[in-house]
Amino acid sequence: MNELDKIPVRQEISVAQGSVKRSNPLANVFDELVRFCQSRSMFMLHYCTGCGAIELPPAMTSRFDMERLGIQPMVTPRQADILLITGYVSVKTLKRIILTYEQMPAPKYVIGICSCTVNGGMYWQSYATAKVLKEYLPVDIYIAGCMPRPEAVISGLRDLMGDIKSGSASNWKRYFQNYDHYLGNQQKLFDEDWQTPTDIIAEAEHYGLITDQTLGEHTALLQKHQQPLEALEFSLGEKREKIRGENQ
Amino acid sequence: MTALDTLLLISAITVGVALLAGNWRVGGWLVTILYALQGAALLMMSGLGYSTLTVVQSSFSIEVLSEQLLWRFDALSWFFALITIGAGLFSSWFASGEWGERYRDNGGSLRLFHGALALNVFTMLVLLASGDLLTLFIGWELVSWASFLIMALAGGKAFGYAMRYISYAFAGAMALLGGLLLIYAEVGSFDFQSLKEAAPQMQASTLWLLVVLLTSGFGVKMAILPFHLWQAKAYAQTPGPGAAFLGAISSRMGLFAFIVVVVQLIGISRLVEMEIPFTFLDAQDLLAWIAVFTIIIPTYIALRQHDARRLLAWHGVGQTGYMLLGIVIANDLGSAGGLMHVFNYASYQAMLFMVVVAVIHRTGTSDLNKLGGLFTRMPLSYLAMLIGIIGLAGLPPMNGFVSKWLIYRSLIVDGSPLLFLGAVIGTLGTILSVYKLIHNIFLGQLRVEHVAVREAPLSMVIPMMALAVIVFVTGYFPGLVLDWTSAVQASIGIPVLAHHLGGVSMKGGLDMIWIVSVLLIGFGFGTLVFFLGGRSRRVHQLDNYAGGHFLTAETRYHYSDNFYPGLMHLIGPWYRNSFEWLERGVISAVDTLSTAMQGLYRNAHPSYLLLAAVVFALSWVIV
Numbered sequence: 001m002n003e004l005d006k007i008p009v010r011q012e013i014s015v016a017q018g019s020v021k022r023s024n025p026l027a028n029v030f031d032e033l034v035r036f037c038q039s040r041s042m043f044m045l046h047y048c049t050g051c052g053a054i055e056l057p058p059a060m061t062s063r064f065d066m067e068r069l070g071i072q073p074m075v076t077p078r079q080a081d082i083l084l085i086t087g088y089v090s091v092k093t094l095k096r097i098i099l100t101y102e103q104m105p106a107p108k109y110v111i112g113i114c115s116c117t118v119n120g121g122m123y124w125q126s127y128a129t130a131k132v133l134k135e136y137l138p139v140d141i142y143i144a145g146c147m148p149r150p151e152a153v154i155s156g157l158r159d160l161m162g163d164i165k166s167g168s169a170s171n172w173k174r175y176f177q178n179y180d181h182y183l184g185n186q187q188k189l190f191d192e193d194w195q196t197p198t199d200i201i202a203e204a205e206h207y208g209l210i211t212d213q214t215l216g217e218h219t220a221l222l223q224k225h226q227q228p229l230e231a232l233e234f235s236l237g238e239k240r241e242k243i244r245g246e247n248q
Numbered sequence: 249m250t251a252l253d254t255l256l257l258i259s260a261i262t263v264g265v266a267l268l269a270g271n272w273r274v275g276g277w278l279v280t281i282l283y284a285l286q287g288a289a290l291l292m293m294s295g296l297g298y299s300t301l302t303v304v305q306s307s308f309s310i311e312v313l314s315e316q317l318l319w320r321f322d323a324l325s326w327f328f329a330l331i332t333i334g335a336g337l338f339s340s341w342f343a344s345g346e347w348g349e350r351y352r353d354n355g356g357s358l359r360l361f362h363g364a365l366a367l368n369v370f371t372m373l374v375l376l377a378s379g380d381l382l383t384l385f386i387g388w389e390l391v392s393w394a395s396f397l398i399m400a401l402a403g404g405k406a407f408g409y410a411m412r413y414i415s416y417a418f419a420g421a422m423a424l425l426g427g428l429l430l431i432y433a434e435v436g437s438f439d440f441q442s443l444k445e446a447a448p449q450m451q452a453s454t455l456w457l458l459v460v461l462l463t464s465g466f467g468v469k470m471a472i473l474p475f476h477l478w479q480a481k482a483y484a485q486t487p488g489p490g491a492a493f494l495g496a497i498s499s500r501m502g503l504f505a506f507i508v509v510v511v512q513l514i515g516i517s518r519l520v521e522m523e524i525p526f527t528f529l530d531a532q533d534l535l536a537w538i539a540v541f542t543i544i545i546p547t548y549i550a551l552r553q554h555d556a557r558r559l560l561a562w563h564g565v566g567q568t569g570y571m572l573l574g575i576v577i578a579n580d581l582g583s584a585g586g587l588m589h590v591f592n593y594a595s596y597q598a599m600l601f602m603v604v605v606a607v608i609h610r611t612g613t614s615d616l617n618k619l620g621g622l623f624t625r626m627p628l629s630y631l632a633m634l635i636g637i638i639g640l641a642g643l644p645p646m647n648g649f650v651s652k653w654l655i656y657r658s659l660i661v662d663g664s665p666l667l668f669l670g671a672v673i674g675t676l677g678t679i680l681s682v683y684k685l686i687h688n689i690f691l692g693q694l695r696v697e698h699v700a701v702r703e704a705p706l707s708m709v710i711p712m713m714a715l716a717v718i719v720f721v722t723g724y725f726p727g728l729v730l731d732w733t734s735a736v737q738a739s740i741g742i743p744v745l746a747h748h749l750g751g752v753s754m755k756g757g758l759d760m761i762w763i764v765s766v767l768l769i770g771f772g773f774g775t776l777v778f779f780l781g782g783r784s785r786r787v788h789q790l791d792n793y794a795g796g797h798f799l800t801a802e803t804r805y806h807y808s809d810n811f812y813p814g815l816m817h818l819i820g821p822w823y824r825n826s827f828e829w830l831e832r833g834v835i836s837a838v839d840t841l842s843t844a845m846q847g848l849y850r851n852a853h854p855s856y857l858l859l860a861a862v863v864f865a866l867s868w869v870i871v
Contacts, residue, residue: 047796076793096796103793197791197799206785229788 031167038107039164042081042157043074045104047097050087052114052147059150071157077103082160085133087147088116088123091189094130098186101137101175102198106207108172109140109160113153118142135185138171176204180216187218193225252306252321252377255289255329258282259370266366270359271352276344279362283337283369290333296326299735306377315438317386318379323739324512325376327587327732328497328504331594332376335496336369338711339489342602345707347488347609356401356487364398365493375501381428381438384505388424391501392417392469398490399482406485413478420468420475427461430454443513452522459519459531462509469502471565472542472572477831480546480561488608491557492601495564496594503571503590512740516578535576540667543569543674551681551812552823556604556614559685560597563640566674567593573671574655577662580743581752585654587733592647592722596639599715600685603633606704606712607689616684620806621694621789625701630690632712637682639719642675645764647723650751653758684811692806693789724764725749 046056060066060073074080077100085097101110112133115121120131133139140163143156163169175182179200187194201219204210249257262282269275295301306319321329343351343361352358371394375387392414400410432438434454435446450458464475471479483494510519522531529537543566550562567589574586606629607622608614623630635646642652652675659668703709722729727749737744751758778784790799799805810816849857 078793093796095798099798100793100796103791197788203785206783229790 035165035167038081039161040070042071042109042161043079044071044082044084044111045074045077045080045100046084046086047100048086049089049093049097050114050116052086052116055113055147055150055153056084056086059153064150064154066154066157069154069157069161077101078105080104081108082157083108083110084113085110085117086113088114088121088126089130089133090128091130092128094136095190095194098136099196099198102196102200106172106203107164107170109164109169110137110171111156111160112139112142113148113156115144115146118144121146130189136182136189138174138182140169140171173207173209176200176207176209176214177211178213179204180213180218183222184216184218187221192221195222195226197229199228250304250307251289251292252304252319253308254292255286256306256308256319256370256373256377258286258289259366259373262286263363263366263370266362267359270362271357275358276340276348276362279366280337280340280344282366283333283340286333286369287337290326290329293321293326296321296323297330297732297735299323299738302739305379312382315380315382317383319374319377319383320379321377323732323735324504324507327736328500328590329373329376330732331500331591332369332372332497335493335594335598336365338598338602338715339493339496340365342492342605342708342711343489346705347605347708350609351487360401361398361487361490364394364401365490368394368398368493368498370394372497372501376504378508380440381431381443381509384508385421385424385428388469388501388505389421391498392421395494395498398494399486401490402485402487406482409478409482409485413482416468416475416478420465422465423461423468424465427458427465430458430461434458440508440513443509444515447514447518455514455518455522456531459510459514459522463506463535466502466506466509467538470499470506470568470572471502471546472568473538473545474827474830476542476546476565477827479565480549480558483561483564484555484557488605489602491561492598492605495561495601496598499564499568500571500590500594503568503575506572507575507740511575511578511583511742515741516576532576532578536573536664536667537670539569539573539576540670540674541569542566542572544670544677547674547677547681548819549823551677551684552816553681554616554809556607556616556619556685556689557601559616559681560600560604563678563681564593564597566678567597567640569674570652570655570671573667574651574658577655577658577664578742579658579662580737580745581654581661582658583737583742584730584733584745584747585651585658587736588647588654588726588729589651591729591732592639592651592719595715595718595722596636596646596648599632599712599719600636600640602708602712602715603629603636604689606708609708610701610704611698616688617809619689619695619698620692620808621690622698622701623690624694625698626690626703628709629704629712630686632709632716633686633690635716635719637686639723641679641682643679645723645760645767646719647726647729648719650723650726650758650760654745654752657752680812680815688808688811692808693804695806696801724760726751726758726760 046053048056058064066072071082077083081104083097083101083104089097101108110133112118116123116129117133117139120126120129123129124131130136141156141160143152145152148156160169183194183200201210201214204214262279265282266275266279269278272278293301293304296304302322304321308319310317340362343358343365348358348361351361368391371387371390375384375391378384378387396410396414396417399413400407428438431443434450435442437443447455468475479499483491483498485491486494516532519531519535524530524534545566546562546569547566550559550566553559553562571586571589571593574582574584574589577583577586604614607619607626610626611619611622613619639646639648642648652671656668656671659665659671704712727747730745730747730751734744734747746753748759750761790801790803792799792805794803794805797803
């Protein structure tokens with residue numbers, strides 16, 4: 001199941017990736033404009049897992065200056081567009097990465113930097129690292145190298161910008177569409193009671209991305225173990241008392 | 249019977265009713281209605297606030313030692329009485345519902361509480377109505393004792409703080425009495441008018457002594473430096489709405505007396521003539537600098553407090569500095585700003601105290617390290633606190649902005665950049681500490697033990713909301729309050745500020761209607777985007793980013809202890825408790841002296857005393 005492309009995906013949804021022309025020409029212009037704006041304002045959460053992180057400061061600061069392309073660092077996943085994973089991913093760290101990824105609002109893009117995220121790199125024989133990142137998360141762009149220089153990082157980000165502008169960067173949808181597959185890999189690596197606070201299935205419903213691959217045996221296992229977190233509601237007093245009264 | 253007689257009579261009846269019916273279930277509401285009646289009686293004199301009336305006499309007067317004791321209201325008294333009665337009304341309203349029941353169940357006496365509150369209002373009205381220096385002193389003493397009564401109600405620690413207050417107040421009253429005797433010796437009368445006429449002819453040395461004595465006497469009540477230590481602890485320990493009342497208006501009585509005697513009768517122009525030898529300062533500068541340090545030091549003490557009530561009470565000390573600063577500058581802008589700040593400050597300080605008391609009512613604590621995330625549980629209280637802290641920090645669109653703007657502007661016009669800098673440093677401290685207040689109580693993580701907390705009851709929320717409306721409306725239309733301050737300026741003989749409904753009419757003036765409307769349009773646009781934009785999804789507060797860490801209910805990610813460590817790293821060494829040290833030094837000096845005197849009189853050398861008496865008697869006989 002490692003080859004993502006072999007997974008059958010329901011056709012009409014995988015086609016509806018933004019590249020489809022809408023009948024209204026004004027709507028096309030609007031979509032184009034939105035995509036252009038998105039590609040020119042990318043906030044990245046750099047999850048600095050390994051040595052590749054050292055190439056980011058020069059890429060961000062005055063010599064290479066990513067910000068001229070509209071790429072800026074962001075401190076929380078809630079406002080970020082790109083998750084940058086810079087180096088080898090240990091099993092422990094992968095849990096955190098998945099938590100962080102799921103907290104990001106769509107559309108979101110994952111970039112794997114360094115060989116370690118591609119195939120484990122020099123940690124290939126380690127028992128404690130997750131070798132192939134894309135088994136657990138849909139990766140949009142890999143920037144290989146040990147480590148890639150800032151030029152390479154920026155070049156990779158420009159490729160992503162091009163993909164966003166053309167509308168073909170839609171891997172984030174795969175996470176919702178094939179959630180069962182990703183969750184299965186995560187469960188295999190962590191444990192069968194693995195869970196994050198984010199309710200991905202509800203979010204998939206929210207975006208209208210439920211397919212027959214979204215739910216499956218792994219999500220059933222998740223639902224068995226999940227302890228749901230209810231969002232805090234405003235309370236002015238009476239409502240809460242009423243609920244309590246009904247329970248009694 | 250004049251309107252003032254009616255007002256004082258209703259106020260006295262309020263005290264009686266509170267003492268009689270305070271413990272009844274409807275007692276609190278009865279008293280609240282009586283406060284509303286006092287307000288109505290005050291409105292009968294509203295001509296005072298709009299310069300259509302100059303003075304309202306009381307028909308009651310006594311003659312003592314050929315001195316006529318008079319009580320009357322002028323624009324200044326009316327303005328302060330309005331705030332006093334308003335604070336009394338809202339505090340009593342707040343106390344009449346669930347808060348009062350809880351207070352009674354915990355063993356407190358509501359009869360005493362309402363009685364003490366009504367007595368405070370009554371004595372303050374008597375002080376505000378004083379028509380000569382002797383009635384001023386009588387009112388002054390009454391107010392001191394009434395404040396002591398309400399401060400000491402909680403017993404225990406509160407009693408200790410109240411004793412500390414009354415020691416300060418005694419010292420202040422003695423200084424005041426000394427000042428009054430000096431006036432009598434110089435002028436030969438306790439009349440306001442004769443002091444006003446005699447002041448320009450007084451010698452500089454006499455005037456210095458007089459100003460020092462009077463300012464110390466009034467300064468103790470205002471808690472200006474170096475008499476600021478008693479106030480915060482005493483106010484913070486006062487039961488619930490009592491703290492709101494005291495914080496809002498009580499220490500303004502010192503300011504009132506200062507305005508009456510020093511500004512109105514002696515005159516700021518006389519202070520400017522009093523130069524301090526070997527410096528380039530005069531008495532006005534000295535007072536202004538005292539005011540600035542009264543802003544800065546207590547505000548930064550407030551920053552270090554971790555009890556919400558104490559934090560607010562220390563701000564009460566600090567904000568006094570702004571009022572005094574504006575009034576001492578005494579141009580049209582400054583005095584209007586200082587007077588308006590009295591009103592504004594009372595409105596939001598009462599509200600902030602009420603919010604904190606409501607939080608205590610629901611959660612049982614005001615410790616800023618043990619709260620957090622109450623926003624979802626007490627949204628209306630949150631709103632009240634938000635409006636209050638915007639006012640306290642002096643940001644638009646609330647009324648605190650207008651008064652601080654006026655004070656800053658007056659300092660610039662006056663050409664005092666250093667005073668201006670001091671005032672701005674104080675505002676910086678205010679902003680930092682009010683953010684700490686709202687962050688540690690309402691924002692961040694809701695604690696597990698507070699999940700079941702509910703919004704405060706209506707009897708508490710309605711007074712808060714009413715005050716919030718006042719804070720916003722007088723910020724939107726500051727002209728409403730500036731009308732009253734202009735009447736005050738006219739009656740105490742300071743240039744009157746040219747103003748309109750939206751603010752100040754001058755070159756580079758202020759029009760709050762414009763500013764607030766622009767702000768509201770901006771907010772409206774944001775609201776539109778929020779509600780018409782994409783659907784939002786609520787998430788649980790533990791579904792939160794902490795560097796990728798998995799949060800559980802046991803994980804405290806709400807950061808409240810040791811707030812502002814970076815700032816404290818810079819300014820921490822400046823906190824040395826020098827004034828506490830000074831106070832202890834004075835206490836031990838007095839203690840030593842009294843022990844020595846006691847030893848001399850009682851224990852050690854009665855024979856020496858006998859000898860001294862004999863020698864004195866013999867010398868008297870022989871000579």
